[in-house]
Amino acid sequence: MPFLLSRLALAGAILSPVFAAQVHAQSVPDPDTKDILIVGQHAQDTLTTPNATGSRLGLTPLETPATLSVIDGATIRARGDLSVIDATSRAPGISNAGNPGNGGTALAARGFSGQGSVLQLIDGIRLFPAAGTITFPNDPWMVERIDILNGPASVLYGQGALGGAVNVLMRKPDTQRTHVEGEIGYGSQDSFHLAAGAGGPITERLSYRIDGSYRRSDGYVDRGQSRSHAVSGTLRWAPTDTLVVTARDDYGDQKPMRYFGTPLIDGRLDDRIRERNYNTRDGVIRYRDNRTSLQVDWTPSDAVTVSNQAYRLTSKRSWLNLETYCWIAADGVCANGSGNTGTPGGILRTDMTGIVHDQTQWGDQGSVTFRTGIADGVGNDLVMGFDVNLIKLTYSHNFGSDPQVSDVDPFAFDPGLIIDTQGIAPRYRTRTNEYAVFAEDRLKLGTHVSIVGGVRFERDTIRRWSIDYPGGTGTETFVLAKQLHNLTWRVGSVYQPITTVSLYAQYATGVDPLGTLTTYSTGQVQFSNAVGDQVEVGAKAVFLDGRGTATLAAYRIVKKRLLAQLTPTSPVEQVGQRSARGIEAAVSLDLPYGVGIDANGSVLDATFDDFVSSDTRFDGNTPPDVPETLANLWLRWNATRALQARAGLRYVGRRYSDNANSFRVPSYTMVDATLSYAVTPRLAVDIHGYNLFDRNYAISTYNNHQWVLGRPRAVDVSLRVGF
Numbered sequence: 001m002p003f004l005l006s007r008l009a010l011a012g013a014i015l016s017p018v019f020a021a022q023v024h025a026q027s028v029p030d031p032d033t034k035d036i037l038i039v040g041q042h043a044q045d046t047l048t049t050p051n052a053t054g055s056r057l058g059l060t061p062l063e064t065p066a067t068l069s070v071i072d073g074a075t076i077r078a079r080g081d082l083s084v085i086d087a088t089s090r091a092p093g094i095s096n097a098g099n100p101g102n103g104g105t106a107l108a109a110r111g112f113s114g115q116g117s118v119l120q121l122i123d124g125i126r127l128f129p130a131a132g133t134i135t136f137p138n139d140p141w142m143v144e145r146i147d148i149l150n151g152p153a154s155v156l157y158g159q160g161a162l163g164g165a166v167n168v169l170m171r172k173p174d175t176q177r178t179h180v181e182g183e184i185g186y187g188s189q190d191s192f193h194l195a196a197g198a199g200g201p202i203t204e205r206l207s208y209r210i211d212g213s214y215r216r217s218d219g220y221v222d223r224g225q226s227r228s229h230a231v232s233g234t235l236r237w238a239p240t241d242t243l244v245v246t247a248r249d250d251y252g253d254q255k256p257m258r259y260f261g262t263p264l265i266d267g268r269l270d271d272r273i274r275e276r277n278y279n280t281r282d283g284v285i286r287y288r289d290n291r292t293s294l295q296v297d298w299t300p301s302d303a304v305t306v307s308n309q310a311y312r313l314t315s316k317r318s319w320l321n322l323e324t325y326c327w328i329a330a331d332g333v334c335a336n337g338s339g340n341t342g343t344p345g346g347i348l349r350t351d352m353t354g355i356v357h358d359q360t361q362w363g364d365q366g367s368v369t370f371r372t373g374i375a376d377g378v379g380n381d382l383v384m385g386f387d388v389n390l391i392k393l394t395y396s397h398n399f400g401s402d403p404q405v406s407d408v409d410p411f412a413f414d415p416g417l418i419i420d421t422q423g424i425a426p427r428y429r430t431r432t433n434e435y436a437v438f439a440e441d442r443l444k445l446g447t448h449v450s451i452v453g454g455v456r457f458e459r460d461t462i463r464r465w466s467i468d469y470p471g472g473t474g475t476e477t478f479v480l481a482k483q484l485h486n487l488t489w490r491v492g493s494v495y496q497p498i499t500t501v502s503l504y505a506q507y508a509t510g511v512d513p514l515g516t517l518t519t520y521s522t523g524q525v526q527f528s529n530a531v532g533d534q535v536e537v538g539a540k541a542v543f544l545d546g547r548g549t550a551t552l553a554a555y556r557i558v559k560k561r562l563l564a565q566l567t568p569t570s571p572v573e574q575v576g577q578r579s580a581r582g583i584e585a586a587v588s589l590d591l592p593y594g595v596g597i598d599a600n601g602s603v604l605d606a607t608f609d610d611f612v613s614s615d616t617r618f619d620g621n622t623p624p625d626v627p628e629t630l631a632n633l634w635l636r637w638n639a640t641r642a643l644q645a646r647a648g649l650r651y652v653g654r655r656y657s658d659n660a661n662s663f664r665v666p667s668y669t670m671v672d673a674t675l676s677y678a679v680t681p682r683l684a685v686d687i688h689g690y691n692l693f694d695r696n697y698a699i700s701t702y703n704n705h706q707w708v709l710g711r712p713r714a715v716d717v718s719l720r721v722g723f
Contacts, residue, residue, distance in 0.1 A: 046070040053147035065492025065504035067150040073143040080688035092600035103135040111580025111606030112163030113625040119161035136289035139230040141213040152510030154488040162510040173207035187716025191217040221277040228254040258283035261706040263325040283321040308366040317357040324351035336705035342407035352404035354424040356396040363389040387436040453491040462520040500542040532559035547590035556581040580606040594638030601631040629653030642678040663704040668697035
């Protein structure tokens with residue numbers, strides 16, 4: 001453990017002045033800004049606020065033996081984050097791994113990446129990706145807050161959460177007073193944004209919330225136009241003091257940039273093609289999602305709480321693009337290792353692909369919580385519940401069409417049109433049933449010690465039918481039925497020497513699918529899920545009378561049962577293993593004179609411990625899409641009652657795009673800034689600056705020599721109103 005011990009010592013040295021500040025610093029009140037329209041004031045101390053993401057018992061993060069980060073919606077909007085993924089990747093240990101193939105929403109956490117290892121939820125309900133793709137929710141205007149649980153979350157939410165879980169909580173009605181707010185903005189790349197929302201009480205028992213948002217941009221590459229709109233509505237009815245019924249509907253329609261990345265030239269990013277888009281002019285990417293939910297919360301007594309949420313989510317995702325581009329070297333061979341050939345010095349365009357995901361998922365999740373006093377100073381909280389889901393997917397594609405291949409001049413070319421000789425049609429469908437029961441318990445032993453444990457049993461059944469289209473009529477053939485059974489558990493302990501400091505340790509198990517649960521194929525039917533476990537220790541503290549918080553965690557995760565093939569002719573076996581160990585730290589401070597600091601960082605060592613493909617061993621290599629160092633820093637200054645300035649720095653360490661670590665993606669550092677000024681108590685102007693030093697950087701990769709680049713330097717200006 002020398003790796004962890006050395007970095008624990010370093011992190012402790014960094015954070016020790018913060019803990020010492022509890023003793024030495026003096027409290028200075030913040031300026032009175034209650035009547036001024038400045039969003040993103042520092043949120044209340046999140047460590048002592050009950051949170052249902054890290055524990056179904058509603059424990060506070062200080063009472064939870066795990067790493068739980070909270071980003072409130074006001075802060076997201078004040079920073080100018082343009083998507084939920086942008087905001088989430090500012091949390092400790094989280095990085096963006098999104099590209100068009102996964103809906104632009106994949107994340108990496110604690111050495112594991114993708115929708116199959118970092119689970120995504122909305123209002124506590126898991127989303128089931130189709131072929132690794134999730135596209136909802138996206139617009140931060142609708143977000144109340146984002147909770148990020150680092151490490152295995154399978155005990156709470158099921159398979160696919162070995163690296164962590166991200167829970168997006170949507171805005172809810174205010175039962176006390178009516179709020180109306182809106183904003184309109186314009187900026188670089190002809191970007192435009194219009195959003196509005198209103199909510200409040202209708203009667204003493206009935207309240208509402210409605211929001212709408214529209215965004216468009218010409219993008220930062222040729223033919224990089226994007227459009228999106230989102231609407232949501234919520235009704236909250238409390239017929240009695242103990243019963244609350246909440247009905248909600250959310251809709252999103254996205255047309256993101258039809259941009260699949262920029263090819264490297266001679267292994268490097270060439271500034272001359274920074275704005276080139278090698279897709280055809282008629283490329284298509286569109287995501288439509290609609291979620292309807294009904295939640296009932298009943299509290300018959302202080303000791304008992306009953307909760308149930310039923311939902312329906314429809315998702316239709318469409319792609320038709322020319323997706324892969326590579327530079328052709330002097331020998332006439334593609335530099336990305338594909339073996340394709342073309343004209344030296346040109347860009348070869350291949351992989352014309354059309355796909356449609358038509359998916360509907362229904363679900364119901366219920367639980368009952370009991371809170372019991374056993375003896376003086378000894379109490380027990382227990383929650384038991386169930387989770388059922390049905391997912392229907394029809395997968396359409398045009399695989400098998402005559403390949404569309406062309407090489408073009410890297411700098412000037414006719415993008416052309418898609419040539420599809422087969423057409424997109426349904427090729428298979430699946431039906432996935434999930435049944436799960438879970439329980440979680442907390443035993444509180446006096447004022448200092450508590451023990452928290454949980455268990456979940458889950459059964460998944462997947463059925464698949466192939467669909468053939470001879471003569472244009474569909475014929476279905478049953479292909480497979482597969483059942484998966486998973487039992488996961490966790491146990492941890494929290495020691496609080498004083499009420500504002502906690503020390504904790506936890507052991508947790510988790511389960512990851514080998515691919516995507518809803519697209520199980522005949523090649524996977526003989527295998528079970530991959531399994532893993534984690535050991536985590538950490539410390540959390542609240543100081544400066546609640547104006548400062550700090551967290552520190554060290555962990556080791558091991559994932560087993562990876563698919564491996566010892567020789568080119570040997571069968572595929574589940575014998576591989578990979579692991580990650582690391583440290584995460586975060587600190588937040590409200591200082592005198594309106595100054596505030598939010599900072600976090602992580603260092604990890606992610607490796608293949610035992611992994612072979614054909615006759616190539618990858619032992620000791622870093623898995624793809626995993627940066628081993630991450631850091632975020634935000635400085636804020638309330639200069640006057642009406643003027644607020646923010647500056648943010650994001651650092652993402654180097655990554656690899658392949659198992660062999662032959663293709664390296666360099667690290668990058670980005671600086672953003674925001675200036676907000678309240679012209680009147682109800683009207684404010686915001687200036688958001690992005691990538692101020694105009695760095696070229698890769699958000700992610702689409703192929704080994706194809707980088708999905710981030711937004712260059714940009715400035716957006718917006719007007720906000722609120723009353």
